[in-house]
Amino acid sequence: MRKKARRAGILAASTVLAAAAAFIAAPSASAGTSEIANPGFESGNASWSEYVTPFGGHPVNNSSAWPARSGVGKAELGGTGYTGISRISQQVTVPAYKVPVLTFWLRSDVVRADSPDFGFRQLVVEATAENGQSHELHSRMNKGGTAGAYEKVSLTLPDAFYSTSPQKVTLTFMVIEDNKNRMPFLIDDVSMEYRLKLISRPIVIPGTDFTRPVVR
Template structure:
């Protein structure tokens, strides 16, 4: 009798869930990290593509003038004092049925004396899907800076990068500046983590339906 009563209670709870449409999101479990190659730039520009126009040069360096967050290598984008563009990029493979999450550290100093009269400078972080469509993930201007220290940025890529098969994705960091600015954006320790997608599923609890408590 007790087993029948328990089954009846569970069936009633399941019916109530289906009728009311109450669902509880399953926890987002990590699927591990597929590291970006040469993530900290310690091997120079290995595995990274550099493009600097029109003045040329190599953004990825180990110059002590602008220290890295860790180790000695980092990407130094902009700061040439010339109108132009600096970019670094790398192609990664996003596994099937995984949500890609990009993380990186950025530093942007402001010259003593304030920003009045300073030139235009902008950082744009993009992910380009295998069909050639670019998606802007993050952008920031030169105002304010990060107070002389590195700041971590983490962003989940849009649904367009969640596929049933692996796809090649190009991650790029671009700085656009004018002739009045000589302060670079510094990028270091770039990683891409792949997570399982959060799936809504009904939670059936004998004797009633419980909602999760946010926190």
């Protein structure tokens, strides 16, 4: 009788472990494709909202003075030579039950900190939910450049953007600067992927009680 009980306990425990392992190994790879329209800015500012103050302008351009990572289009934020803000934004729809991951390529050349022309320049990346609440995803200063090359940046949006129903999200790239120099932050090849979220839950098998020790 004890041997049967022991075998039953071991079998039940093995079943729970196998089920738990299968659950933990559930796929977390990309479960969606890019929702970003005009991700490489090859169609100019189509699908992107632009804002520059104090004098206006178009951050999205194909100027060869600051080359794109791919193609000819890119967003050139800051570097206007004036104290102000440069910003681009786009609204996307995040599917239900998906974790959004924002990826973009960034270039930031830097003036030496001891140079008399060194100026303040800050990049801020934000995501704004439908309720109007903004979440800062990334921030960096011009003291840390990318050595003249484009650097890949991937940002997982916080739990506020994981929902049981689709929701509209506004993505914003903004640069705040003073008037000391004209070196911009460059953004190119923006994309959004969606991953499955793993949620651990207790697995209950009918007819088993693991609160009591196995009879040996």
